Amino acid sequence: MNQKIDNLAKILIEKNIKPSYQRIKILEYLLNKKNHPTVDKIFSDLVKEIPTLSKATVYNTLDLFKEANLTRIVTIENNETRYDAKVSSHGHFKCESCGSIFDFEINIDSFLTDSLEHFKINGKNVYINGICPGCLQKD
Amino acid sequence: MNQKIDNLAKILIEKNIKPSYQRIKILEYLLNKKNHPTVDKIFSDLVKEIPTLSKATVYNTLDLFKEANLTRIVTIENNETRYDAKVSSHGHFKCESCGSIFDFEINIDSFLTDSLEHFKINGKNVYINGICPGCLQKD
């Protein structure tokens, strides 16, 4: 398990981020739970383990991770910023009933039309809302 | 031009929304300017014409329009909520340099994979960021 922490530390060091205890814990959290947590969720979960944790540290750390491309922001609803340690290209589905967010694979280049041929594309976001299979059955 | 106002009023009446002066002006604004304005932009532009206008009215009206499917929210960055009177399915491109938002057409079903076959889909959002042709030339 120290091995695990060493691996997380390595990931940070490779990105020129000093592997502090808080940063390692936040990265571990994002990589383990693959929910797409808000800052509040991360904080309230981790503060149980790290009683001195400050919400500012969570904000600072996530910002650092974002700059290093270790995490990306999932733009779903424009009031709750969510974070995702899976930075490879994929889409998100949010269930309107239970609030869960699902990843789904997508050939993200296939839908690009000619209309964008003169644009330089840096990032792509696909977000779909609806009802998930579990909630559909409950009706 | 009273004809124009009558047309806007009709649109609202069809959706069971009473066509008040403020509502007509906000709808007119959204339909004419096809920018994807924030509440603040709508308010600061319209208050020149309607000095008594309140920002709360803009919020209330946009909420009403959204429920009636007259407008939709464009989720681009999760700090600025933008509104769009074009409710048909299309994607958005935001230029990181000049901030402009471009519409682009997209066959939004073409990229849906099997992984979502058991999900009920209610809405789709595609958002791309990068540099627009105009800003590319300035380099």
Added chain:
DNA sequence: TTTTAAATTTATAATGATTATAAGATAGTT
């Protein structure tokens, strides 16, 4: 090991967008 400096974390205050609430204005009805 002590001293020093830099980096990180924390607590707290400030900001800004959105929502909530209640009072005032408007339009339609008896």
Added chain:
DNA sequence: AACTATCTTATAATCATTATAAATTTAAAA
């Protein structure tokens, strides 16, 4: 005109995020 419901406005409350400065930790220097 008086009444009623609806809409608009002004204002306060809330909540996420950002900013600031003090406290703590870490690493390097002496």
